[in-house]
Amino acid sequence: MTTSTKTRPNTDSRNLYSGPGMVATGEATALLRTETTPPIRVFGTESIRETFDDLCLQQAVNSRLAPGVTDLVLNPDAHCGYGAPVGCVMVSPTHIYPGPVGVDIKCSMSLLQLDLPAEAIEDRKVRRALISAICQRTPTGAGKGQRSVTKARHVNRTLGKQLVTEGASDDVCHALGIPTSWSHRCEDSYHVGHDDTQLALENRLDTILSHRHMSNFSDKMQQLGSYGGGNHFGECEVVEVGDNDRAREVAQTFGLRDGNVAFLSHCGSRGFGHNLASGQFRTLQDKFDRWGIPLPAGDRQLVYAPLGTDEANDYLDDMALGANFATVNHLLINALVLEAFQEVIPGTRGNLVYFISHNIARKEIVDNQPAWVHRKGATRAMPGGHHSLANTPFAKSGHPILLPGNPRDGSAVMVADEGASASCYSVNHGAGRTLGRRHAKRVLDQATVDSEFDSNDILSNCRKYPIDEAPAAYKDFNEVLRSVKSAGLASEVARLKARFVIKDASKADD
Template identity: 75%
Template sequence: MSIATENDSSSAPSKFQMIADGEATAILPTGGKQKPITVIGTEAIRATFDDLCLQQAINSRLAPGVTDLVLNPDAHCGYGAPVGCVMVSPTHIYPGPVGVDIKCSMSLLQTSLPADAILDRPTRRALINAICERTPTGAGRGQRNAPKSRHVGEALGKRVLVEGASRGVCEELGIPPEWAARCEDSAHVGHDDSTGALALRLEQLLPQMHRFDAKMTQLGSYGGGNHFGECEVVHVEANDRAREAARVFGLVDGGVAFLSHCGSRGIGHQLASGQFKALQGKFTQWDIPLPGGDRELVYAPLGTPEADAYIDDMALGANFATVNHLLINALVLEAFQEVLPGVAGQLVYFISHNIARKEVVNNNIAWVHRKGATRAFPAGHHALRDTPFAETGHPILLPGNPQAGSVVMAADAGAAVSCYSVNHGAGRQLGRKAAKRALDQKEVDRSFEEADILTNCRAYPIDEAPAAYKDFDEVLRSVKSAGLASEVARLKAKFVIKDGDQADD
């Protein structure tokens, strides 16, 4: 295939050039002898990457210990590293390519309801009200804002952070314990692969934590900004592979499902912010140069006390995020059962897109940092051995927007080129302030009414409107054309639980 260079979409010529090497793949040279950045995206998608995003990618690739960097179709500016990137290092750990919302994730609950059970608007409105009585939204909101939520005190909160979705924690919160087996990681351990390290680290942190007990009351809540809950109708793709994958995943064609997006709430933000501050202080104290001069690209070499502390704090936040999702799903199912008695539900999957994990990359153990990127292990991958997904690949949950829909995918063998990762969604094309300037509130609300999608909002958050995000179909075309993953099912929204506060991540 012919090689072509291209500039980004800004009106001024870009100082960066991506070199296309396929319909939906390219490389971005770093200016040095290092392996170039792998870029996933069609020409139209590559045109959405502005110079700041590309500069962050280069800074991240040139940072100490980094061996691989992948830029996904949803990429846009983030903390040090772009949102929508994968960063691999066998020797260093980086907080920036995880971000301040540790283990922001997606989960999907399949119910036993057929689509016609939620056709009428009064039923959907009753479901919205029942869910909001149990799962509060908003950056500062917790259990006191939802009369039918679960009470979580300080003692149980400590167990959540240390144990993750253990059987004991699940049973105490009314979460079906078998759902833990449907998690990418149901529990995270400390730097020495023990829960004891997490218990010790938490005891060290507690005296300096601001309002720990209040943060534990946020368990089972969505937060604000781009976090959401969506009631979906499942449409399985009409081919044998998709049907078999849907069967293994537990997806029901024409059935009602519920998709959730949230993370570790206030406790994750506090843990991440503390780590940024501590590591930035070390860089100043030791007069270490920052990669690209960016304070958000601080790092710690593995095996140092600083790296151990970050890994422990990330695990504490990740455990909260895991149980937060599982509790939300339990509360959502409870709400459905209140409005439509007899409904059953099964967790399809829970998967993160803001986390660092130890994985095998190029036959070596390395820390794979996924910032706005999600794991994509195909059928036959060694990590899926002895799981239900060994022959299909695990479910990949990709949110688009309520009007374009979201998708469930399964990875293909070609995902090796992206370090077994894909994008975490559509990705922003308008910043929040730009969206508020460019979009019309009445038109946004009218579009939801015309699509017959109900929401809990008096006015849909304009900075979260579909037009603030990239063309989801073009994003999906990038993933499929690059050979990373195939579509199993499309999810079409019937109502949305949302909040207008600024995003947690």
């Protein structure tokens, strides 16, 4: 990722991949060699591996050869990003890299299970009323916040400072009307500073609030409880639990209800996280320039900081602040969605299934030593019995993995298998793009996209569905899932079938 959302990856021919091709090692596994390191592990069937273009492969090699990196994995959804590919996992016990986290710190997925049978939303008028009720509470659009809708929660500066330093604490949840029990259904309900204290975050926040790029802190806090734009969405689903004993047993542990309505959300840290990450990129890039430090592969998006330095500490604190915002943002969105359902269908009850990130660096134990596992467009996948799940509701089963596909083909809830150790306990974060946004707008037909939604009886808040977010802009989701299953990384627990979608209507209706 970069300091500007308008910057594009470097496609200079000198940076394009010219090394040896991948060597298949199984139906959905392969190795990508580098000149000086053990090979990169690749997961994907042959047809999926064909979607990895040269720039994606070169970025993978560049990232593997970067200082301090001890492992790199390419998932089935991999495609070129900024510095590191989207859909990769990068491990380092000695360095922290902002690029494989990106500017949308802790972009995540969450799933709310409702007690409504599918028949309760069969009527299109009911779904239209639900869309309206949700959009009155959860704004969409890059710059939109609480002031743009009538029934949002108000977040003042004081509460904003509390939530970015505490995450989903009981006090923060009470203040926002979020059930406190939901914090136990989070991958991480809160993040602490570089020294494992909250005080480090409080001190860091005081410092950055004096910076010019964070002079709009209060405005950014007004974005809490909103989706934003791009590929972020809210989607009403019907749950279809797999027809096998394991799927049914795990679904019960997760709290999934076959044939009932659920709500899937995708968003992150909004403008606050973008400001933090952009500031970090500028600071590190300036220091690399000033000190004459060689950039990995000459790529400014692969700047880094050795652990223990002031630069690394500042980045880890900023990442934690952004991650805490993203956590509370998701939990608030789910509380607002439940409130909207209760307005339209009184008596509706709901509970959070899980909240899990796919843009974050986490300190984990890798090969018996602590390391920072950077997941860029990748999601954690810990199987039952993994030490990190002790004392959680998922200690025996493994935690839920939330994988968005597309409205036409559905999304999936999976659970990790023992084979996930081969992928640094990670899987893909979704389908992964196969067409760039500009390319999609050039080659896809709006009428065809909209007719697909009509034929599948999927409603949207957009007059025209965003064509750069059409299902055809993404990889074949069923083949992506087949890759994950065939590689022994995870098993499918349930499929989620879309009934309506909330997207950024401002761009879609231009």
